[in-house]
Amino acid sequence: MQTQDPRLEIKHMVRRYDGRSVVNDVSLRVMPGQVTCLLGPSGCGKSTTLRMIAGVEMQDSGEIWVDGNLVCDTVFRIPPERRHIGLMFQDFALFPHLSVAQNVAFGLSGDKAAIADRVKELLSRV
Ligand SMILES: Nc1ncnc2c1ncn2[C@@H]1O[C@H](COP(=O)(O)OP(=O)(O)O)[C@@H](O)[C@H]1O
Numbered sequence: 591m592q593t594q595d596p597r598l599e600i601k602h603m604v605r606r607y608d609g610r611s612v613v614n615d616v617s618l619r620v621m622p623g624q625v626t627c628l629l630g631p632s633g634c635g636k637s638t639t640l641r642m643i644a645g646v647e648m649q650d651s652g653e654i655w656v657d658g659n660l661v662c663d664t665v666f667r668i669p670p671e672r673r674h675i676g677l678m679f680q681d682f683a684l685f686p687h688l689s690v691a692q693n694v695a696f697g698l699s700g701d702k703a704a705i706a707d708r709v710k711e712l713l714s715r716v
């Protein structure tokens with residue numbers, strides 16, 4: 591029988607701010623279909639861990655693996671937009687000077703009509 595790769599595995603993740611470890615040697619394995627929660631008091635490093643997994647922040651050491659493939663260590667790094675990992679920000683991450691539709695359209699490319707159609711389609715889903 592073939593052994594299953596974890597969907598996500600992080601190994602010995604460390605992140606320091608100004609010399610202070612906020613994520614200190616965290617290892618974790620999530621198998622296919624498994625739902626996992628990070629629990630802990632405010633400031634213990636949950637969001638920092640999630641940001642590193644998504645790739646919007648770099649770890650100081652440690653490795654991230656997805657489906658048995660290395661996604662990031664301290665030398666190699668797949669950028670966040672190529673990781674296919676969704677991250678829901680805890681705080682508002684919208685441009686306050688733009689409308690809802692303009693916020694949705696911000697990352698889209700193509701002609702005006704195609705963007706407008708896509709914005710409509712996405713907003714109808716939420
Ligand atoms: N960009 C940053 N610069 C300096 N310190 C930070 C930064 N982001 C988070 N921290 C600090 O790192 C620690 C962990 O933060 P965080 O990961 O947001 O915790 P949690 O999500 O568990 O509440 C906290 O002490 C926080 O103040």
Ligand SMILES: [Mg+2]
Pocket residue numbers: 636637638680
């Ligand atoms: Mg948090």
